[in-house]
Amino acid sequence: MGNIFSSLIGNDIIKNNIGKDIRAGHNSHAYIIVGDKGSGKHTIAELIASAVSCEHRFDSSYPLPCGECLNCRKIKKDIFTDIVRISQGDKASIGVDAIRTIREGLYVTPNDSDVRTYIIEGADKLTPQAQNALLLTLEEPPSFALFLLLCEDQTKLLETIRSRAQIIRCEVFSSAEVARFLKRMPGGEELSRKNPAKFAAAVSLSGGSLGKAEQLLRGSEEGSTLLKSRETAAKLISLLSGSKSSPLLKMLPSLPKSAEDVKSILYLIDNGIRDLCSLKRSDECDMFLVFFTSIEEALECASDMPYRKLLHIHDCICTALRRLDGNVPVKTVYTDMVFSCLKHKRLV
Ligand SMILES: [Zn+2]
Structure with missing residues (x-):
């Protein structure tokens, strides 16, 4: 039997439910695809749009979409006329005019296939008036x-x-899934061998988003800044597992000057702390890690950090982030955070 959405990693619910509904010809006429930036919304939308127009969609001996029929080939070349894309472009919102344009051509039969797909990017940016117009269309x-x-x-x-x-x-x-995805990208396997540190950083900085991981691995300048942030975060996590303040305070001059950059490092540390918390609560080997790229790396850090200390560090990071938002100087926030993190020894 031909695979459904074989290029899509994970997302079994989408493959099993929506793909099969399309195959059977009773898919919904509207889907809301929700996810953070770079979480694969566009990939999923493109796959659904291709699948509903694929000439072999009802034939289970073909993959879905088949990638070979005339419609699939036209979609790949971006010359397919039955996919209409709406986005906010450089505007802050999508106004009612965009929806009116859809409504004007709504009842004109499709050209290339028997379905016309409207992809509305940033639908949460539709003005209330535009949403009401869209509602009439969906009704x-x-x-x-x-x-x-x-x-x-x-x-x-x-x-x-x-x-x-x-x-x-x-x-x-x-x-692990992000790493598998990156290795399957053209040249990905080679990059993982030539620059394993950058590869590991792209995996852990992606926060589980495939789009972001790919961007990090491809983008040279941004990638190297982030790589540095990840290294700093990893070093700080390992120092926080100890009980001495001086090595942590010595890191201060090497930290970025801007509050925004320090916040990114704190978010990374917090991802690492969350990983360690999950590690303490689970004995599964194939567990879900976000910051650490291997269970061994995480285990090494976790051995010196009791669960209560991890929670305490998480609280201290949250306080530090709030203070940075309140424009407290980086130096003050960092120094206070170091001392409050280490105070934990006295708490237990
Ligand atoms: Zn096809």
């Missing part, structure tokens, strides 16, 4: 229209829109 769509609404925050959509669409949540991936 009485022609049988050949399919709507894919991509957004980061589904709560910004009207309840009446949400109730008329099936909601798809993009998965966040474990480090």
